[in-house]
Amino acid sequence: MSESRYTVRQLGWYQPPHGDPYTRRVPTAVPVAGFDTFDAAEEHRRELEAGARVGENPFRFGGCSVFFQSSLDGMRLHDWLMDEGIDPPASELRHGDWHEWWAAFAHTWTEGQLHHAWSAFDKVRFFDVIEEPQSVAHAVIEIVWGLLERDWNAMTAGTEGGRLMGVYRRTARAERFRAELSRDRNAGGGRYRYDRRAGYSADPHNPIPARQATFYEALAVPSDVPPFAGVGYLVQRRAVIDTFAGTVWRTRPPADARVPVALYASRSDAIEHRDRLAAESRQVLNPFVFADPAHGAATEGAREELAALELPLPVPSGDRRRDWIEWWDLCQEDVSDEQRAAVWRACDQPMFEVLRVEVADE
Structure with missing residues (x-):
């Protein structure tokens, strides 16, 4: 892509209100600051990261496996801690x-020991730095809506994303x-x-009439599509927050909502970006947090597919989401990256996709 700047983002974590003792990674990231150099961005990220770690226990994040906290397995984590004089009780x-x-x-x-320990938990990060081009395109999306149990008389916006309506290079044209x-x-x-x-405004007591409501948004996305190219390849993420977050829905927002991520002139570049994001997600996310097992992995055909993978634990017999989440947590220490990717495919709900789109200049 074109000339870059560096964005510090706050990474998404979510604590389920009932049943799950772990704060789970979610595939969201909110920009908090932009910088012209990586060094300046990284310095700011480290300051924010240090503040976010205060008083936290890394083992309550991610899931019930060291895999979700560190790229080190239990034995190597034990040795890493011992290097700084920290004495864990056992390696396994x-x-x-x-x-x-x-x-x-x-x-x-000591402060040095604590810093050394936290540096092992590369999967428990609260902020990151990404390189982005200066140029952007604008994706116009339609907000999707659902109904809450607590109020059937007002439509509630989906927490993120929407249906793609068009892509424009110029801000003014997208807004028009x-x-x-x-x-x-x-x-x-x-x-x-608009709830979350x-x-x-998230005031649940003051829904607004249609004449004041926002039904469409124009979102800026990084882009390297040149003027008058006419087409591009949009990397999108499935909008997943409303599939599991604490809101009690009477009717959930439609599942076809997407979050635009980046626009590329080259299909191969877009696919490379999509695949990189998907691989990173498999290292920190449990797919059953977001997927409904009854419509994915727990179906008869998918069960047979999972059984053929020779996973370390037998698949759950029911379709209760919590059982599937715990099962996948406990499998992590002994599955390969290939098995992990196959289980994600069995969920039949790809987190990222590439869509060929028309890109309008005027």
Whole structure:
């Protein structure tokens, strides 16, 4: 892509309200600051990261396996800690033992020891730095809506993403198209709320009428598509937050919502980006947090596919999401990257995709 700048982002974590003791990684990232050089961005990230770690226990993040906290397995993590004079009780422990050990002893370590320990937990990060081009395109999306159990009389916006309506190189043209689309919707009826969607009032007691509601958004995405190219390849992420987050839906927002990620002139570059994001996700996410097993891995055909993979533990017999999440957590120490990718495929819900789109200049 073109000349770059560096963006510090806050990475997404979510603590389920019931049943799951772990704060889970989610595939969201919110920009917090931009810099012209990597060194300046990295310095800011380190400051934010240090603040976010204070008082935290890394073993409560990610899932019930050291795999979700560190690229080191239990034995190598043990040795890493010993290098700085930190004495874990054993090299192979139940995950709960690691959690309790940290809670009992971390406060006794020096600042240097604590920094050394945290540096092993490369999968428990709260901020990152990404390189982005200066140029952007603008994806116009339609917000999708659902109904909450607590209020059937107001439509509630999906937490993220939407349906793609068009892609434009120029801000003014994207905004004009968004306004054109909005005109008819704003003339309609009904009441609307935005709940947990970023950038809106979350007051549950004051839904707004259609004439005041926003139904479409124009989102800036990094782009290397040159002027008058006419087409591009959009990397999108499946909008997943509403599949599992604490909101109690009577009718969930439609599952076809997507979050635009980046626009490329080259299909091969877009596919490379998609595959890199997918591989990174498999290292930190549990797919059953986001997927409904009853419509994916727990179907008869998928069970046979999973059984053929010779995974370390037998697959759950039911379709309760919590059982599948725990099962996959416990499999992590003994599965290969190939098996991990195959299980994600069995869920039949790719996290990222590439879409060929028309890119308008005027």
